[in-house]
Amino acid sequence: MTTRRPLLLTALATVAALALPAGSALAQAYPSKPISLIVSFPPGGDTDALARTFAEKLQARVGQPVVVDNKTGASGTIGNAFVAKAAPDGYTLLFTPNTIATAPLVLKPGTGAVYDPLTAFTPIMLAGTQSLFLIAHAGSGLNTVKDVVTAAKSGKVGNYASPGSGSPMHILGEMFNRAAGIKLTQVPYRGSGPAIVDVVAGHMPMMYTTLGPVAQYISQGKLVAVAVADAQRSPLAPNVPTLAEAGLKDVEVGAWQGFMGPKGMPADVVRTLNGHLNEILKMPDVQARMTTMALIPAGGEPAALAKINQYHNERYGKVIRETGIMAD
Incomplete structure (x- = not known):
């Protein structure tokens, strides 16, 4: 008995050790529950419509519900701040236009939720530009x-x-x-x-x-x-001149739509989402939907979204401060 008991304990320990990695990986599989996709504007607009298109496609790819949740108010900052404060586990995401980069800058103090557009979020994918x-x-x-x-x-x-x-x-x-x-x-x-x-x-x-x-x-x-108001003519309206062609230099303002999550999301979750979203972006029906909205598909790595978000925050922030632009 004294000889067999240590052998039995050793065998049980070995089995448990071998089982842990598989069990741990299973527990960490993403996604394993529904995903909330927050839209900070009311239903019916371009942002909401495109978010629902992507949600439907993403749900089919990951095998979990992807539910669009409209959290509106204060120029979009209510919904944006909700995502910024959420757990960074990949189950609360944000689909947003480029107003996320400037909304906190144009709100009167005390009228909206506060967040830092450059540090409060994890960029996932730039969907398109307008x-x-x-x-x-x-x-x-x-x-x-x-x-x-x-x-x-x-x-x-x-x-x-x-x-x-x-x-x-x-x-x-x-x-x-x-x-x-x-x-x-x-x-x-x-x-x-x-x-x-x-x-x-x-x-x-x-x-x-x-x-x-x-x-x-x-x-x-x-x-x-x-x-x-672009550096080059739009491929969707090639006969329309740019403001620069008309003699107004450095008057370039564009828009974009993109996916973000709370700050600190795991890199593997970001990679998973980025991969799925890039594949969805290639689908002909998704591209056709974007064309009706005059959106040029973008895609690519998260860094592309981080770059354009920072550019808009800095460039337009300067104009906001110099001209005193404020939201109602």
């Missing part, structure tokens, strides 16, 4: 940048519509004003939809917007695409 356009009512006579500047200086045009104070479109409007030496006044709306309605109707002469929501009105001849 160009911003200067759009005018077809009957306004504003067919070129020169027309806009001349009309502003003569007092024939005094304002422009935007989807809201502190938005990228508002930032673009202030950069345009400064570069052109004019002072058009922003008229903020609660989102792009109402602003577009008023420009199409001729109640407002012009606005700054992404292409997707206005493409049908341009094709119908109700709106005119005056210029694009």
